[in-house]
Amino acid sequence: MITTLYITSPVWLLLTVIAMIYLIVRLRKEPRKLLLLCGGVFAVLILNDISYGILSKLFDPASYYRFLWVIPYGMLIAYVLLRICIDIAQCEKMAKGLRQLLVLAILCGFFGMLYQTQDNFGMRWYSQHPWNEYVAEPDVVQLAEIMEKEKENFPKDTMPRLATPQIIMLQYQTIDGACIVSTDRVVYLQIRRDGQDPGVFGEQYYDKFLLSQVCEDGICPDKELVKGALEREQIDIMIVRKGMEDYMEVLGGKQIGTTDSFAVYRF
Amino acid sequence: MVDILQGVVAVVVLLLIITIWGYGIGKRCAIELPHLPMQILVGFFGVFIFLELLVLPILFFYNNVRFATGFIGIFMGIITLGILLKYKLAVFETVKDVKEKGLFFLTLLLGAIMVFLAVGQRYLGFDTTYYVGMMNSFLTYNEFWTRDACMGLEYLPIVPLHYALSCFYPFFAMIALVFHIPVRIVAMFVIRGLCVFLFGMTAFCCGYEFFGREKKYAYCFTLLCFGISVFMVSEVHGFAFMMMVRGYESKGYCAAVVAPMCILALIKIMKEIDNQKNWHLLAIICWASMPVAMSSMAVIPVAVAVAGFVMMIYYKRFFYVLLRCFYCVLPNLLLMSWYIIGKKFPMSWGG
Numbered sequence: 354m355i356t357t358l359y360i361t362s363p364v365w366l367l368l369t370v371i372a373m374i375y376l377i378v379r380l381r382k383e384p385r386k387l388l389l390l391c392g393g394v395f396a397v398l399i400l401n402d403i404s405y406g407i408l409s410k411l412f413d414p415a416s417y418y419r420f421l422w423v424i425p426y427g428m429l430i431a432y433v434l435l436r437i438c439i440d441i442a443q444c445e446k447m448a449k450g451l452r453q454l455l456v457l458a459i460l461c462g463f464f465g466m467l468y469q470t471q472d473n474f475g476m477r478w479y480s481q482h483p484w485n486e487y488v489a490e491p492d493v494v495q496l497a498e499i500m501e502k503e504k505e506n507f508p509k510d511t512m513p514r515l516a517t518p519q520i521i522m523l524q525y526q527t528i529d530g531a532c533i534v535s536t537d538r539v540v541y542l543q544i545r546r547d548g549q550d551p552g553v554f555g556e557q558y559y560d561k562f563l564l565s566q567v568c569e570d571g572i573c574p575d576k577e578l579v580k581g582a583l584e585r586e587q588i589d590i591m592i593v594r595k596g597m598e599d600y601m602e603v604l605g606g607k608q609i610g611t612t613d614s615f616a617v618y619r620f
Numbered sequence: 621m622v623d624i625l626q627g628v629v630a631v632v633v634l635l636l637i638i639t640i641w642g643y644g645i646g647k648r649c650a651i652e653l654p655h656l657p658m659q660i661l662v663g664f665f666g667v668f669i670f671l672e673l674l675v676l677p678i679l680f681f682y683n684n685v686r687f688a689t690g691f692i693g694i695f696m697g698i699i700t701l702g703i704l705l706k707y708k709l710a711v712f713e714t715v716k717d718v719k720e721k722g723l724f725f726l727t728l729l730l731g732a733i734m735v736f737l738a739v740g741q742r743y744l745g746f747d748t749t750y751y752v753g754m755m756n757s758f759l760t761y762n763e764f765w766t767r768d769a770c771m772g773l774e775y776l777p778i779v780p781l782h783y784a785l786s787c788f789y790p791f792f793a794m795i796a797l798v799f800h801i802p803v804r805i806v807a808m809f810v811i812r813g814l815c816v817f818l819f820g821m822t823a824f825c826c827g828y829e830f831f832g833r834e835k836k837y838a839y840c841f842t843l844l845c846f847g848i849s850v851f852m853v854s855e856v857h858g859f860a861f862m863m864m865v866r867g868y869e870s871k872g873y874c875a876a877v878v879a880p881m882c883i884l885a886l887i888k889i890m891k892e893i894d895n896q897k898n899w900h901l902l903a904i905i906c907w908a909s910m911p912v913a914m915s916s917m918a919v920i921p922v923a924v925a926v927a928g929f930v931m932m933i934y935y936k937r938f939f940y941v942l943l944r945c946f947y948c949v950l951p952n953l954l955l956m957s958w959y960i961i962g963k964k965f966p967m968s969w970g971g
Contacts, residue, residue: 362854390930418857422879423923431844467851478740530756534772
């Protein structure tokens, strides 16, 4: 259902509906007709489950939410709020001080309600901001420093091939484009998270998946299997969780550095 | 820290260029520019149309990032200089009109806080690695779209038309190249900061039109839009989340700038259907929509089609509206056709 997909907080839905009703009641006859017609046509064309069923066969269903961007509901709510405030401020039946007090009360009440019922980007910033200029995990920044030194040992124009845990995969290539991450997005998103069979993406994904189990889960599969995968994937650098020294030695890896949470091995 | 300061310089230079272009395009294409925010937005859309016209041929005939950067840089410089010579300091005449007692500074302050909040948001999504990784690969390999960040930057034999038809990421990669800033810094600070700034401009334009063209109400409306956006964390598909968190993606621009501006232009047309300046504004927004974001491919034509259909019925001017709407969404339709054909018959690099 389209409604279950996109409505996360009922507060915004409620505010949008109230704003729409206010607007319809308040508008003059001509714009009201136009607004209702537009809303009706848009609802028939896009905002219903039948259209969702048809269009999601043509386009990626995960992209359907983009159609909702043509309803700028945040601006709609802001418009109605300001309109109410202007109406009160211009109401000559009330004393000026009372009008100002009422506008202030409405604004405080509105934002107070939002503060109580919604999370805000300020809290999100405070709780999650990583304190370095790259806005990246410290492990990733530390790995970049290790890699910078290690790349001097690689022939010119050769891109090192990496097997990494998910957190490194997600961020490392946003800092360093001069490498190839073998345990890629497909491994962590489609295969591991969504549970698809690696073979769907090609035979090589069985190897990539196996390597991701070593890097991400810290498990130690049969060493010959992993050695084969390392060879076929031509892995130069492997990043694993700390505490796997013995296993990595058996695989033939040489530790070239550590970050806060991971150890970096050269093959 | 030096990288971030270079990013600030990049934003200032970029804003200066789009302000100058906005004036030139407004005059040349008969688009009404009642205030600075509209001038900036028109310039932004104009720059992206221009970039698309140059980036697409370069991409398919001589895919070289440094060549593209030099070529586009020279062309942009010549055009900017041309506009400055033709109109002289008139290009900045809207700047002195922005002041409106304390409201201007209050909006500026809240806008700055919003930018600060946005650039500090962390988002470690799978899309982050794709988009920023792709921009990194442009500079590392000196080629657009030949590496696949979904596959750890392996060589990509097929042109990814679902991204390559927009010049958004190539443009910001070129900015990183010109100003010597790491791509991740460009993505997290420059692109996101600019997105919030342009959203402020969009909100001002909307407020100005909706409240009887009074600047004080436009500022109040912008303040309210900023204030409301701060509390929209839970709406992960909404414009505020796209702008504040995923603003380094073209989606953020589509949700917070292109789509609301398209709706504003359509409302202006509905109010004055015979005013050709409104149609010109819609045209420039629609034409720039796909260069700015591939997400606009279907979204903007749908919005124009819905409003066009309603206007046809309401005003009973079938061909008048149909022709103009068709003209506006023509580039989107052409690029969409290219994209759909490309899905059926994938194009490999080199023919």
